[in-house]
Amino acid sequence: xxxxxxxxxxxxxxxxxxxxxxxxxxxxxxxxxxxxxxxxxxxxxxxxxxxxxxxxxxxxxxxxxxxxxxxxxxxxxxxxxxxxxxxxxxxxxxxxxxxxxxxxxxxxxxxxxxxxxxxxxxxxxxxxxxxxxxxxxxxxxxxxxxxxxxxxxxxxxxxxxxxxxxxxxxxxxxxxxx
Amino acid sequence: xxxxxxxxxxxxxxxxxxxxxxxxxxxxxxxxxxxxxxxxxxxxxxxxxxxxxxxxxxxxxxxxxxxxxxxxxxxxxxxxxxxxxxxxxxxxxxxxxxxxxxxxxxxxxxxxxxxxxxxxxxxxxxxxxxxxxxxxxxxxxxxxxxxxxxxxxxxxxxxxxxxxxxxxxxxxxxxxxxxxxxxxxxxxxxxxxxxxxxxxxxxxxxxxxxxxxxxxxxxxxxxxxxxxxxxxxxxxxxxxxxxxxxxxxxxx
Amino acid sequence: xxxxxxxxxxxxxxxxxxxxxxxxxxxxxxxxxxxxxxxxxxxxxxxxxxxxxxxxxxxxxxxxxxxxxxxxxxxxxxxxxxxxxxxxxxxxxxxxxxxxxxxxxxxxxxxxxxxxxxxxxxxxxxxxxxxxxxxxxxxxxxxxxxxxxxxxxxxxxxxxxxxxxxxxxxxxxxxxxxxxxxxxxxxxxxxxxxxxxxxxxxxxxxxxxxxxxxxxxxxxxxxxxxxxxxxxxxxxxxxxxxxxxxxxxxxxxxxxxxxxxxxxxxxxxxxxxxxxxxxxxxxxxxxxxxxxxxxxxxxxxxxxxxxxxxxxxxxxxxxxxxxxxxxxxxxxxxxxxxxxxxxxxxxxxxxxxxxx
Numbered sequence: 001x002x003x004x005x006x007x008x009x010x011x012x013x014x015x016x017x018x019x020x021x022x023x024x025x026x027x028x029x030x031x032x033x034x035x036x037x038x039x040x041x042x043x044x045x046x047x048x049x050x051x052x053x054x055x056x057x058x059x060x061x062x063x064x065x066x067x068x069x070x071x072x073x074x075x076x077x078x079x080x081x082x083x084x085x086x087x088x089x090x091x092x093x094x095x096x097x098x099x100x101x102x103x104x105x106x107x108x109x110x111x112x113x114x115x116x117x118x119x120x121x122x123x124x125x126x127x128x129x130x131x132x133x134x135x136x137x138x139x140x141x142x143x144x145x146x147x148x149x150x151x152x153x154x155x156x157x158x159x160x161x162x163x164x165x166x167x168x169x170x171x172x173x174x175x176x177x178x
Numbered sequence: 179x180x181x182x183x184x185x186x187x188x189x190x191x192x193x194x195x196x197x198x199x200x201x202x203x204x205x206x207x208x209x210x211x212x213x214x215x216x217x218x219x220x221x222x223x224x225x226x227x228x229x230x231x232x233x234x235x236x237x238x239x240x241x242x243x244x245x246x247x248x249x250x251x252x253x254x255x256x257x258x259x260x261x262x263x264x265x266x267x268x269x270x271x272x273x274x275x276x277x278x279x280x281x282x283x284x285x286x287x288x289x290x291x292x293x294x295x296x297x298x299x300x301x302x303x304x305x306x307x308x309x310x311x312x313x314x315x316x317x318x319x320x321x322x323x324x325x326x327x328x329x330x331x332x333x334x335x336x337x338x339x340x341x342x343x344x345x346x347x348x349x350x351x352x353x354x355x356x357x358x359x360x361x362x363x364x365x366x367x368x369x370x371x372x373x374x375x376x377x378x379x380x381x382x383x384x385x386x387x388x389x390x391x392x393x394x395x396x397x398x399x400x401x402x403x404x405x406x407x408x409x410x411x412x413x414x415x416x417x418x419x420x421x422x423x424x425x426x427x428x429x430x
Numbered sequence: 431x432x433x434x435x436x437x438x439x440x441x442x443x444x445x446x447x448x449x450x451x452x453x454x455x456x457x458x459x460x461x462x463x464x465x466x467x468x469x470x471x472x473x474x475x476x477x478x479x480x481x482x483x484x485x486x487x488x489x490x491x492x493x494x495x496x497x498x499x500x501x502x503x504x505x506x507x508x509x510x511x512x513x514x515x516x517x518x519x520x521x522x523x524x525x526x527x528x529x530x531x532x533x534x535x536x537x538x539x540x541x542x543x544x545x546x547x548x549x550x551x552x553x554x555x556x557x558x559x560x561x562x563x564x565x566x567x568x569x570x571x572x573x574x575x576x577x578x579x580x581x582x583x584x585x586x587x588x589x590x591x592x593x594x595x596x597x598x599x600x601x602x603x604x605x606x607x608x609x610x611x612x613x614x615x616x617x618x619x620x621x622x623x624x625x626x627x628x629x630x631x632x633x634x635x636x637x638x639x640x641x642x643x644x645x646x647x648x649x650x651x652x653x654x655x656x657x658x659x660x661x662x663x664x665x666x667x668x669x670x671x672x673x674x675x676x677x678x679x680x681x682x683x684x685x686x687x688x689x690x691x692x693x694x695x696x697x698x699x700x701x702x703x704x705x706x707x708x709x710x711x712x713x714x715x716x717x718x719x720x721x722x723x724x725x726x727x728x729x730x731x732x733x734x735x736x737x738x739x740x741x742x743x744x745x746x747x748x749x750x751x752x753x754x755x756x757x758x759x760x761x762x763x764x765x766x767x768x769x770x771x772x773x774x775x776x777x778x779x780x781x782x783x784x785x786x
Contacts, residue, residue: 020435020606023435023606024435027433027435027608032608033435033607033608034605034606034607035435035605035606035607036601036604036605036606037604037605039460039461039544039600039604057696059607059689060689060690060691060692060693060694060696060770061689061690061692061693061769061770062601062605062607062689063601063690063767063769065769065771066769066771191635220629220633221628221629221633222628223628224499224626224627224628226495227639233641234641236635236637236639237637240633240635241629241635242626242627242628242629242635242636242637243626243635243636243637243638243639244494244495244498244499244626244637244638244639245525245637245638245639245640245641246491246494246495246521247491247494247517247518247521250487250488250491250494250518252488253483253487253488253489253491253492253494253495254491254492254494254495254498255495256455256481256483256488256492256495257453257455257481257491257492257493257494257495257496257497257498257499257503258495258496258498258499258626260453260479260481260492260496261452261453261479261495261496261499261501261503262499262501262627265499265627265628282484282485282487282488283484283487283488283491285484286483286484286488290481
């Protein structure tokens, strides 16, 4: 199976980091993975996106033009990439930052209020982890435990308390994809 | 019994140069050669020759040489001195090479305080290509591309490279010299020695500008060329130390 | 050995340091900026030299200087900057100096775009700078291969005293993939008796130069290059052919485009169409004989060239096949990346037309 994703949003929403976290988890679970960022002026304040492929086959094109899965962290990203999603695909929308979110009817769609959930946890910076939790729950692309193990390696020493916060964010997101 | 009273410097190869009669390149080569030999630097010296009349300097001086593209000698020297900091590295560039096509390279090498020495030969003309106007050609001076003489309205004014580069923090020692008479020549020799000494101490960029003759393209006899250098060139390009960041230290 | 995730540009920089590169000179230009950034941090730790040059011209000339003294040196840039380096590359050829140059191509001409391109193929393979020279051109299609080829590039540069270009594109530079570091030790030191690193014990001087004023001397030099190039063409050609046995159609593509074409081939395979992929790894020397042999097979009806340009490698493909089979072309250019489905459409069209 080959998952071809686009993750898109404003610069600073942790879009690139979400993609990197997913491919790292995919690699740990033995998948072939690739990650390609959009680069250039759009990285400086506009919308940013990355192509992520997670596959049990060797990866040909790393550029995703017909995603099987889309994570849209803001309105412009949803309008730009929603029409490209393969029928039967999956769209996750950060409903905190999209007015009147609506989705195509031929895809699975989940609305995740990332900012609200991150706010409840007292740290807006984990909004992307809320979304990641929803994505993993919705797809099973990688195991939640793999991500949790990785958090331990990222946050240690004086930052160790962030592990628990991020795990709570993942779990908060997962509830929206049940 | 015979006694050697004069011989070729160990810093020169045993070949004839291709320079024109009255040209100062040969004298300047000899001064560099003598200083390298005297300071026992011939085994560790690496010169970078320019594109211009001195392109074959590596055939004349008795040390290693690298021939650079036109104007790029300061970049080539940067690559050499940074990777071989224990070597004595010097460029030898003309005015077209250094002040025109290689202006960016010399400005930035100086700004970075690259620890090599520049020997800049300013004869106010393009020699090898046949007397075209150089950035250092004087106002009114005739050139094959400025046949009525350099006109500041049309061509701008000549650049005083030594002064301009001395505004940069990376310049440690900068002096303008010539070899048109014996006292000047002795001063020039001292300047080279000082530049090489400071280079080996790693103080920063060291730069010696030589006012030089080109009788062939100036259309003068060697004697008249020497006179014109001292009267006309020196008036626009004054001789002397332009910058010496080590002077105060030396006073102590 | 464990797989690690590396961004292309950073993997290339790390691979160079691991291979024994000890001098890097560069200038910022997208999409290769991670190379000088990585080098600025890690090269000094490896005991090497990093200088951010004032221009690409200065950078290649710094490489020239370092290489002239026998140091393994490299630079990197992207298309517009590589144009500026042409002068220096020609001088490297003329002075018999090894060097490694990375070109993370972007769409041109002019300032163009910062998105991936492959339109510097002619510039890289026909003649680097002015004069009768060549350089070895290596084209990776992924991060693992890019890292592996950088090591090979330094080895080939020293072996043949020639500049070697790693010709990739913004996609390879920017993407992240898992790789394995296969070689851990630097390349062995090579004896360079010609290096201008100070006089030999017997007072013998070295003069590194590309100037040969006497035309007959210069001709003899260029003829010696010709002999060297013939040897390189005989011994160093590299390519990969995938699924070309009994293929109905073979796609010829290099670098990023090759892997995109491979996705298309896989898609077509599911439909029962046999599509092979021929991927040159050395663009110069080009694997003419290998491609000719594959194209000559009875099953192969056509060789489709796919590139991110208007048909540059296409010329080499046509030279290899010499009119014995149809050689259609499909390309995107100016920074646009071909999509697998469009390549697949093109293949279906070609095969349908040929059946008519």
